[in-house]
Amino acid sequence: xxxxxxxxxxxxxxxxxxxxxxxxxxxxxxxxxxxxxxxxxxxxxxxxxxxxxxxxxxxxxxxxxxxxxxxxxxxxxxxxxxxxxxxxxxxxxxxxxxxxxxxxxxxxxxxxxxxxxxxxxxxxxxxxxxxxxxxxxxxxxx
Amino acid sequence: xxxxxxxxxxxxxxxxxxxxxxxxxxxxxxxxxxxxxxxxxxxxxxxxxxxxxxxxxxxxxxxxxxxxxxxxxxxxxxxxxxxxxxxxxxxxxxxxxxxxxxxxxxxxxxxxxxxxxxxxxxxxxxxxxxxxxxxxxxxxxx
DNA sequence: TCTTGACCTCAAGTCGACTTGAAGTAGAAC
DNA sequence: GTTCTACTTCAAGTCGACTTGAGGTCAAGA
Numbered sequence: 001x002x003x004x005x006x007x008x009x010x011x012x013x014x015x016x017x018x019x020x021x022x023x024x025x026x027x028x029x030x031x032x033x034x035x036x037x038x039x040x041x042x043x044x045x046x047x048x049x050x051x052x053x054x055x056x057x058x059x060x061x062x063x064x065x066x067x068x069x070x071x072x073x074x075x076x077x078x079x080x081x082x083x084x085x086x087x088x089x090x091x092x093x094x095x096x097x098x099x100x101x102x103x104x105x106x107x108x109x110x111x112x113x114x115x116x117x118x119x120x121x122x123x124x125x126x127x128x129x130x131x132x133x134x135x136x137x138x139x140x141x142x
Numbered sequence: 143x144x145x146x147x148x149x150x151x152x153x154x155x156x157x158x159x160x161x162x163x164x165x166x167x168x169x170x171x172x173x174x175x176x177x178x179x180x181x182x183x184x185x186x187x188x189x190x191x192x193x194x195x196x197x198x199x200x201x202x203x204x205x206x207x208x209x210x211x212x213x214x215x216x217x218x219x220x221x222x223x224x225x226x227x228x229x230x231x232x233x234x235x236x237x238x239x240x241x242x243x244x245x246x247x248x249x250x251x252x253x254x255x256x257x258x259x260x261x262x263x264x265x266x267x268x269x270x271x272x273x274x275x276x277x278x279x280x281x282x283x284x
Numbered sequence: 285t286c287t288t289g290a291c292c293t294c295a296a297g298t299c300g301a302c303t304t305g306a307a308g309t310a311g312a313a314c
Numbered sequence: 315g316t317t318c319t320a321c322t323t324c325a326a327g328t329c330g331a332c333t334t335g336a337g338g339t340c341a342a343g344a
Contacts, residue, residue, distance in 0.1 A: 006291075013270070017291080018333060026331095036340050037292045047257070050270035057269060058241055062331070077256050082249035089242040093235055099200055100231040107224035114219050115189070127199060128155070128192035149320075159321080160303060168301095178310045179322045204301070285344100292339065302328085309322070314315100 003032060003040040013049040028052055028066055030073070051075060058085055099123075145174060145182040155191040170194055170208055172215070193217060200227055241265075 010017045020039070023029045029048055031039035048069075055065040070076045102123040111117035152159045162181070165171045171190055173181035190211075197207040212218045244265040253259035 016333080019331085021292090022332060034292095037338095038290080038341090039292090046270070047266065050266045054266055054269035056331095057237070058245065075256055077248070079249040082245045086242045086245040086249065089238050089245070093238050093242065095199070096231050096235050096238075100228045100235065103200065103224045103228040103231070106219070107221040107228065114217055124189065124192045124196055127196035128188070147321095158303080161301085163322090164302060176322095179308095180311090180320080181322090198301095287344085288342090290340095293337090295335090297334070298332085299330100304327070305325090307323090309320105311318105311320095313318080 002043060003035075004043055004045070005035070006031075006039040006041065009041045009045055009049075013046055013053075015049065023049075023052070023062075026062055026066065028062060028069075048073075059088070060085070098126075144185060145177075146185055146187070147177070148173070148181040148183065151183045151187055151191075155188055157191065165191075165194070165204075168204055168208065170204060170211075190215075201230070202227070240268075 004012075006017050006020055010020060013020075020029065024031060024039075029041075029045050029052075031045075032042050033040050051068070052062075052065055055068065056062075060068075068075060068077055068081075102119060105119045106114055106117060106123070109117040109120065111120070114120045146154075148159050148162055152162060155162075162171065166173060166181075171183075171187050171194075173187075174184050175182050193210070194204075194207055197210065198204075202210075210217060210219050210223075244261060247261045248256055248259060248265070251259040251262065253262075256262045
């Protein structure tokens with residue numbers, strides 16, 4: 001018996017069972033059957049969940065992730081999509097880096113009030129003019 | 143007459159008027175008065191809005207940002223909070239960097255299927271084991 | 285056989301940051 | 315004086331990813 005019970009999948013994947021049901025409803029994963037009421041899963045679901053988790057941290061939505069699987073369940077990852085996302089990450093990384101540097105500067109800045117610190121003001125102007133972007137979408141806390 | 147009409151503030155700050163009202167309701171900004179029904183603002187509100195935008199891109203919630211102003215409206219930025227956030231950004235940057243590299247690798251990877259690519263598998267394992275973190279909170283699209 | 289407890293379904297709720305819609309109002313142009 | 319229109323208020327809706335709650339079911343252990 002190589003099938004996994006939902007509780008075991010939940011435990012091994014580190015997500016609540018409710019999330020597994022939710023993913024199934026969304027078509028992201030599938031159970032192989034039931035034992036009584038309980039969903040049973042093929043161990044391969046763990047890999048799939050890992051793929052989903054990966055996609056999420058890369059900033060893909062669940063709907064986008066759903067498109068990364070063929071109807072047969074094989075991952076179908078568009079290389080173009082990956083490079084696009086890599087570039088997006090690059091931009092975000094540069095932004096965050098600049099922001100981090102400025103935060104550190106502001107923290108160490110000797111100016112009595114932040115508004116008098118030129119570095120801080122530059123940051124502010126950048127933020128005001130949209131030079132710093134807000135991310136598209138975020139994941140709620142676990 | 144140095145006061146700005148809400149429409150002008152909205153235009154100059156690049157946010158809809160509804161956002162200004164919302165921020166006012168949250169106590170993040172204040173109007174100096176009304177002309178008829180219309181809110182009038184001190185030009186200083188633009189700086190304040192920039193500060194808010196900055197805080198948002200750094201990942202602070204509106205509630206956290208509200209705490210960054212004294213009841214008198216002066217920015218009161220805790221230097222400790224800034225360094226903490228800088229460190230948080232640092233961690234996130236490192237994660238995203240690793241993710242970006244892996245995405246690029248996967249995109250260029252000659253393995254016929256991603257699941258057969260060792261780099262991709264390593265990424266997957268990291269994601270599965272929670273080695274890659276999901277951000278706390280995200281900002282919806284504009 | 286009976287009880288237990290972990291699962292089940294389905295609808296509704298949550299969270300953050302806003303947006304949208306209906307119904308009203310006032311300054312300004314005509 | 316009338317109309318236009320951009321504002322006003324307040325409640326409700328939206329979006330994504332789940333979680334929660336009520337009421338039900340069933341395999342396994344005592």
